[in-house]
Amino acid sequence: MTKKPFAGISRFRQQLRCLQTFFLPDLTYDYGALEPAISGKIMQLHHQKHHQTYITNYNNALQQLHDAINWNLAPTREGGGETLKGSLGYAINTNFGSLEAVIQRMNVEGAALQGSGWVWLGLDKKLKRLIIKTTANKDPLVIKGPNLVPLLGIDVWEHAYYLQYKNVKPDYRKNIWKVMNWKYAA
Ligand SMILES: [Fe+2]
Structure with missing residues (x-):
């Protein structure tokens, strides 16, 4: 059986190309046609x-x-929640001990974040190690350091969970991992 966990993403990539790739139109005259006012x-x-x-x-x-x-x-049918054994899995084990430790730490950081914001798993390009950090409101991870690249982020704004989970924020933090796109993060 051919495994196509990311068929949805390829389709999406295609749509993206159709919808959002802009191009520069040719001029309707030669580059030299405005000479001598403007050179070719x-x-x-x-x-x-x-x-x-x-x-x-x-x-x-x-x-x-x-x-x-x-x-x-x-979505789970497209690999959501599937964890990895590759280089990201190795880095997680090296830097944090286990995937469970990462999840637990990110959940704790998310719980501790007051107001709106994000919890990030990122790569410190300079130190060549993974980091976990939070940012307030719409701040991107890079605000915490120019070497930081986001690998995955959890939206902990109330709008991300409140209609469904109400005040039971821990359930949102627990369930979000079931649809986490680890392959993309890797
Ligand atoms: Fe959001």
Whole structure:
């Protein structure tokens, strides 16, 4: 049987390409057509380098935004909650002892966070180790250090759980791990 745990994600990636990739249209005239007022060289540089860079950066930013919003989590049929034995599993065991220890520590940090915010499992690129940190409100992990890269984040704003779990926040923190996208984190 072919295992396709991430079929949903590939489909999503495709949709993303269709919906959110912008491109720079060609000019309707040659680069040199405005000479001598504006040289062909300047027109080419302006169009192919400056304008193209804005488009490329915009597409990259949208991709990153989409990654951050949608891929922390996955339905169980697409691998949500499945833990890993690869390099992330190894790093977790080395840095924290066990996956259970990570989950417990992130849940404790989430419980201790006053008000709205996020609990992060991240990588410290400089120290080459995993870290767990919280940020307030909409602050990204990088605010705690320029070397920090988020691997997964748990939204602990009330809007993320209150309608379903009411004041029983521990149940939300317990159940979120059942749909955690560890493969994406890895
Ligand atoms: Fe949220």
